[in-house]
Amino acid sequence: MTAVSGTQRLPQSVAVDAGFTAWAALIVLTLVCIVLQDSLPWVVTFPTAWQVPIAAAINVMSDGVVPVIQPLFRSISALLDVPMRGMQACLSWLPWPATMAIVVVLSLKSGGYRLALFSVIALGYMIIAGYWPQSMNTLGLVLLAVPIAVGLGFALGLLGYRFPRFRPGLLAFLDLMQTVPAFAYLIPLLLLFGFGPVVGLIASAIYATPPMVRNTMLGLDRVPSDITEAGLMSGCTRRQQFWHVEVPTALPQILVGFNQSTMAALSMVIVAAIIGGFEDIGWEVLSSMRKAEFGQSILSGLVIALLAILIDRLTLGFAKERPNGPTPIMAWMSWRRLAAIVVIALVAAAAQRFFLPDAWALPSTTLREQIGIVNVALTSVVRDYAGFFNGARNVVLYSLLLPLRLGIVGAATPALWGFAVTPPMIAVYVALWLAIAGLAMKAYGWQLAVATCMAGLLLFQGFAGFPWPALVLGIGLLAFRLAGIGLACFAMLGFGFILVSGLSAPLSQSMYLTLLAVILCLILGGSLGVWAAHSERVSKILRPICDGLQTVPQFVFLIPALMFFKVGEFTALIAIMLYAIVPPIRYVEHGLRNVRADVVEAVRQMGATPSQVLMHAKFPLALPVIMLGINQTIMAALSMLAIAALVGTRDLGQQVYIALGKADAGLGIVAGLSIAFLAILADRLTQAGARQAGSIESHWKS
Amino acid sequence: MLKRPVWNVAGIALALVLAANAPAGSAGLGAKDEPIKLPMLEWTGQHVSTHIAGQLLQKLGYKVEYVTAGIFPQFSGLADGTISASVEVWLNNTGDIYPKALAAKQIEDIGSLDLATREGWIYPKFMEQVCPGLPDWTALNKPECVQALSTPETAPNGRFLDYPSEWGSRSATILADNNMPYTAVPSGSEGALVAELEAAEAAKTPLLMMFWGPHYALAENDVGWVRMPPCKEQTSEHCITPPDVNKVVWSGFGAKWPAAYILLKEFKVNAQEQQKMMLAIDKKGQDLDAVVKEWVDGHESIWQPWIDAAKK
Structure with missing residues (x-):
């Protein structure tokens, strides 16, 4: 993403003073707001008189524009409908042994025996579970979305590479494509393209394009200048230069983009199913979620996970060279042999369909009914451990969720905590936080003291009751200090947009849920990551769990979470955390495992205890990687907001969902853009933070 | 864009050819070689109704195609004829697309399905011990009942699990109308409602x-229906009345498939029969098409008059 140069640092003493004054002023402002909130209620609740009906305006505009441009989009839709139906007809016509044979030879070529075995197991599972036709429909969608995304992505990447002028705009557009929840643009797509599977195809293609663009640009940017020059010296034309020198050199990176595009397209399958139009595996997952059938949802969710892993390994195998060369079977499976086998399989398939139309019918299985046992088991767990689950939920609700949302003032009521706040208690609270801030200042400097003070104010007032001017200015100031005036303006404009759209309550709800989920994920996931970095066994156990959490559709986990913990914030928190906990585990483990061994050894030689080695050597060295992990955690948590809406939240994700339900294109776009804004802002802030951490680290090293 | 007139001409030509060749008796069938597309929405009851309609249309001599569709997206398909007819539309939950398409005459409401429906507040049967006096609504106001239903998020009020936000919330209004100490919590999805009911039962x-109702979850869980407080006003915001379930077709349906149009106008579904079939499909794991075929074969007296009306 965009690089703001953070290498130049202001003279230390001046910067500290200016920053400190600004932060101190902000704390004073917040305090004033809190004290005056009774006489000036608008500092807490954004006044309705200042709201602008942006969503309604968008709807009026789209009502005018859509009929005009609709024919163009409808003809695109009709154009795409033909290959879509063709692909699906073809895949459902192909007898399953032929499909399997083709996938197996591709696996042999891409990854050898092990991958071939995996593909047999994966496809065999789809048959046994009784989801073969649905799986083929899904595969058809992916096989069609990927070429569109790859073609479009390559062209856009080329554009960004050739004309650097376009690049900032292009990057901003890519950010939007990746961060606006797809739920938000389903309705506009539906209005433009009409009902049908094509809408799902287009949504998939939109989401799958950005990774290809980014990797194409990265690959072309990284072509070494000596290779380019060698091409020029040998007298290439511009076109030869590009196609025969630059593209082949950049190919490995471009193929990585291809792999990521494929995965992105597959991850949109469920969202595409919300529209409907054809019976695919995403529809099965959604249907079982609607009936709260956990067993069936695992069964169908697993199909998506297996497809994802299979496609990932297949495309990665083609994208990356193996370090010790191809295995004998991969070498034997030349492209010619592969093509021959595919042709044989197709001829055999045609012959079978013609002469023995009833052979190779899909075996009928009852696994889907038998899996009902899982539902019974789940119900019995709910019955036997209801007290435990209730207790766990209530502890977290009383001690964490409610105070954070309502603040100490809101939670300390006779109904919740059993007592009311009195002035002496407030005095004690203030004194306590001031003491902590003082300690923080002494140990780590004024930055941490300021952060402590702000945290104390936030906890006192709660997210729902925090004065919005202080919030907007605070984040603006943070953006200014970390990344400069550009990001500060972006942050304040973005918040201004959300506030005047009348979404301030869902905004604070989203920020509070996301922040809490991210903090808990970092603590829990970070600890697991540390453990995994020091134990092979833990690492081995965690890896498939992480793979599962990332590839099995999130909808599947919502059912048990709902049954255990009921509709509410706690369940939403669990749902978000189940997805967002993977990046901290992975990045912390990766970061700690890859710190320079000689530095760690030197610290150990100096007599440091294992915990000292961890805290003072490994962590600081792994900080850039860990910062990237934090970034990814926030992105994952925000991307879950729209899905967590299914368990009854009140955040921006719910607004997106309401818009989808009411087919309100304007509200969907506004709420979707709000989530995208939060994601982009968080991304830029953590990247800027990582750069500052990096520069501190290099400072420390020298 | 350019293609459209060509297609239209081709279509008219085809229709003329078909009309010329059609035997005299089935002149009313219309474009019988073009499949009638029926949406399969998200609940089993609707699947049953749709398949009954589909099998009857096939008996008339039509081709039928079932397409999966979201409950709101289906109206977008109905509006432009991508979907031909939807036979079970709950008018209490149609979103904003439906009235717009109806006003623009893109879709046509062809009358009631006659499905006896029920809507209201339910509780698992064992609650009658917790809140003595149920099913009367006044029992809910007793302190021990409020206390039992209270959760940290709603305290000191009791918790009322409401429809998902996008379905609209009359219950919150009715709770406020009657000063009932309950907080309505939106549930997010149908799956969440069912999961809560099953967990509460367990x-x-x-x-x-x-x-x-009818809903398959009611067939397997023993629930009671609250006798509702009197409505403050007789409007849909302040009052829960059994929702109407109607049949909706694409506006061009009648002209394209005249006999099918008459059949669907006559078409009715009985709620008890539907619930029985739902249970066979969802809980006994029987095949939807087979279950519906069995019912159709056994109830000729019900549907034969509709077919006869359509053939006239």
């Missing part, structure tokens, strides 16, 4: 929620 935890 763990015997108190629950009060908004629900509707």
Whole structure:
């Protein structure tokens, strides 16, 4: 993403003073707001008189524009409908042994025996579970979305590479494509393209394009200048230069983009199913979620996970060279042999369909009914451990969720905590936080003291009751200090947009849920990551769990979470955390495992205890990687907001969902853009933070 | 864009050819070689109704195609004829697309399905011990009942599990109208409502929620319906009345498939029969098409008059 140069640092003493004054002023402002909130209620609740009906305006505009441009989009839709139906007809016509044979030879070529075995197991599972036709429909969608995304992505990447002028705009557009929840643009797509599977195809293609663009640009940017020059010296034309020198050199990176595009397209399958139009595996997952059938949802969710892993390994195998060369079977499976086998399989398939139309019918299985046992088991767990689950939920609700949302003032009521706040208690609270801030200042400097003070104010007032001017200015100031005036303006404009759209309550709800989920994920996931970095066994156990959490559709986990913990914030928190906990585990483990061994050894030689080695050597060295992990955690948590809406939240994700339900294109776009804004802002802030951490680290090293 | 007139001409030509060749008796069938597309929405009851309609249309001599569709997206398909007819449309939950398409005459409401429906507040049966006096609504106001239904998020009020936000919330208004100490919590999805009902039944935890029938979850869980407080006003915001379930077709349906249009106008579904079939499909794991075929074969007296009306 965009690089703001953070290498130049202001003279230390001046910067500290200016920053400190600004932060101190902000704390004073917040305090004033809190004290005056009774006489000036608008500092807490954004006044309705200042709201602008942006969503309604968008709807009026789209009502005018859509009929005009609709024919163009409808003809695109009709154009795409033909290959879509063709692909699906073809895949459902192909007898399953032929499909399997083709996938197996591709696996042999891409990854050898092990991958071939995996593909047999994966496809065999789809048959046994009784989801073969649905799986083929899904595969058809992916096989069609990927070429569109790859073609479009390559062209856009080329554009960004050739004309650097376009690049900032292009990057901003890519950010939007990746961060606006797809739920938000389903309705506009539906209005433009009409009902049908094509809408799902287009949504998939939109989401799958950005990774290809980014990797194409990265690959072309990284072509070494000596290779380019060698091409020029040998007298290439511009076109030869590009196609025969630059593209082949950049190919490995471009193929990585291809792999990521494929995965992105597959991850949109469920969202595409919300529209409907054809019976695919995403529809099965959604249907079982609607009936709260956990067993069936695992069964169908697993199909998506297996497809994802299979496609990932297949495309990665083609994208990356193996370090010790191809295995004998991969070498034997030349492209010619592969093509021959595919042709044989197709001829055999045609012959079978013609002469023995009833052979190779899909075996009928009852696994889907038998899996009902899982539902019974789940119900019995709910019955036997209801007290435990209730207790766990209530502890977290009383001690964490409610105070954070309502603040100490809101939670300390006779109904919740059993007592009311009195002035002496407030005095004690203030004194306590001031003491902590003082300690923080002494140990780590004024930055941490300021952060402590702000945290104390936030906890006192709660997210729902925090004065919005202080919030907007605070984040603006943070953006200014970390990344400069550009990001500060972006942050304040973005918040201004959300506030005047009348979404301030869902905004604070989203920020509070996301922040809490991210903090808990970092603590829990970070600890697991540390453990995994020091134990092979833990690492081995965690890896498939992480793979599962990332590839099995999130909808599947919502059912048990709902049954255990009921509709509410706690369940939403669990749902978000189940997805967002993977990046901290992975990045912390990766970061700690890859710190320079000689530095760690030197610290150990100096007599440091294992915990000292961890805290003072490994962590600081792994900080850039860990910062990237934090970034990814926030992105994952925000991307879950729209899905967590299914368990009854009140955040921006719910607004997106309401818009989808009411087919309100304007509200969907506004709420979707709000989530995208939060994601982009968080991304830029953590990247800027990582750069500052990096520069501190290099400072420390020298 | 350019293609459209060509297609239209081709279509008219085809229709003329078909009309010329059609035997005299089935002149009313219309474009019988073009499949009638029926949406399969998200609940089993609708699948049953749709398949009954589909099998009857096939008996008339039509081709039928079933397409999966979201409950709101289907109206977008109905509006432009991508979907031909939807036979079970709950008018209490149609979103904003439906009235717009109806006003623009892109879709046509062809009358009631006659499905006896129910909507209101339900509770698992064991709640009658917790809140003595149920099913009368006044029992809910007793302190021990409020206390039992109270959760940290709603305290000191009791918790009322409401429909998902996008379905609209009349219950919150009705709770306020009657000064009932309950907070309505939106549930997010149908799956969440069902999951809560099943969990409450399993763990015997108190629950009060908004629900509707016929629904397969009611067939397997023993629930009671609250006798509702009197409505403050007789409007849909302040009052829960059994929702109407109608049949809706694409506006060009009648002209394209005249006999099918008459059949669907006559078409009715009985709620008890539907619920029986739902249970056979969802819980006994029987095949939808087979279950419906069995019913159709056994109830000729019900549907034969519709077919006869359509053939006239």
